[in-house]
Amino acid sequence: MELLAGSYEQVLFGFTVHPEPATRGDHQKWTPVADFTHHAHTASLSAVAVNSRFVVTGSKDETIHIYDMKKKIEHGALVHHNGTITCLRFYGTRHLISGAEDGLICVWDAKKWECLKSIKAHKGHVTFLSIHPSGKLALSVGTDKTLRTWNLVEGRSAFIKNIKQNAHIVEWSPSGEKYVVVLLNRIDVYHLDTASVSGTITNEKRISSVTFLSDSVLAVAGDEEVVRFFDCDSLVCLCEFKAHENRVKGMFSFEVPEHHVLVTASNDGFIKMWKLKLDKKVPPSLLCEVNTGARLTCLGVWLDRVTDAKKSLPSTAPFPERARTNKTECGNMVQEEGTPEPGSKKPASTGDREKPAKGARLVPAKRRRTTALLEKKKKRKMQ
Structure with missing residues (x-):
């Protein structure tokens, strides 16, 4: 397995961990070994997501970088969002969903x-x-003080709930029967069948990360040294x-034979x-x-196993098509920038050398870094 952590210092750290055979007692130790440090982004990292093959990182530099963990190479960068990448989630091996400012x-x-679909999800x-x-x-929260439910089968907004405050975390339970919404130091627990708050948990300080350890037990961390x-x-x-x-700043939980592990x-x-x-009371x-020696911002764990190979978003979803020209109110589909006209060349995919469509493309990392440096120089001359 591989521990992955992004930092304010723009570096992605990777550490390989080889679990030792289970032993009696609580003195068992695993040994992490430094595998790589990668400085690809031009601003601090803000999100990381992992599937059975790839690791993707999002940054304040508005790009998403892709790493092939099987081949240990950088795969390129996705350029579509205008603003900090705030969240990244894989579903199986076939789909990645991103959100941004x-x-x-x-x-x-x-x-x-x-980019199969671009949704104007929130006004903020x-x-x-x-x-x-x-x-x-899918659930999303934004600075427009709404909690939105998305029907991924039909690719549209299904339900909008005004929550009167800006929520910064939303998370489904493993069974999908409940979900939690985090607002500062408060956690509202919802049940799917009623879509209403069934209870509220209050933490001592602002919450920065939550992860379900089971369908009823939630690990909570925040602006303090303690995990609850x-x-x-x-x-x-x-x-x-x-x-x-x-x-x-980040937590991740997973299970391996004879172990249930929490990473912080x-x-x-x-x-x-x-x-x-x-017994979670212990x-x-x-x-x-x-110790990475850096200020860490986000966390992921690559387990090097094909547990989600057959998982993909529902086949009835409209995602395999390019985004339709339907620019309407917030919550509906908007045309993907750079969608090619009929008869034009198809945007470059992985490995292609043709110029990709603007706004939704895979850009070689070296080219993107060179472009970023040139833009910085231009700004300096203008000042």
């Missing part, structure tokens, strides 16, 4: 790396999105433990792996830690 949610073909920034385990629904486990049904805090020396990343530069107990034990 331009208010757009984009659906990408993760084989050809083409898209701050977070989450895909239902079935792949039929909450029961989403009783709304009580099951346990808390000091995880870092500074605020926790912090502004203190450390990535830590914790072995969870069956704090986890530390498996390993590594």
